[in-house]
Amino acid sequence: MGDPAVPFWERVNQLIKTRKTTQEDLAKSLGIPFGTYRGWNAYRRLPDVLSGLLIARALGTTVEHLVTGEEPGKPDVADAIRHLDTARDLLQKL
Numbered sequence: 001m002g003d004p005a006v007p008f009w010e011r012v013n014q015l016i017k018t019r020k021t022t023q024e025d026l027a028k029s030l031g032i033p034f035g036t037y038r039g040w041n042a043y044r045r046l047p048d049v050l051s052g053l054l055i056a057r058a059l060g061t062t063v064e065h066l067v068t069g070e071e072p073g074k075p076d077v078a079d080a081i082r083h084l085d086t087a088r089d090l091l092q093k094l
Helices: 005-019 023-030 032-043 049-058 065-070 075-093
Strands: none
Touching: 005 023, 005 032, 005 065, 023 032, 023 049, 049 065
């Protein structure tokens, strides 16, 4: 698995473009110096947990989406199939 910071920042940057805002505006809304934000993004460093949460909220998404690319509440299909297989197996034993 690659560095998790790379897709995190790719998603953040895509959401910034989608919302027609700027990295500077995001940093300002977070109350952090732009240099701090730019350092995280440029060096592909994950922010601390609280900052990650604030970034997600400012962009109208979740930390889960920024980290994994998946939206919460949308079940993983493979996981759902495993649960169904388990339920089927249990029912067949009755």
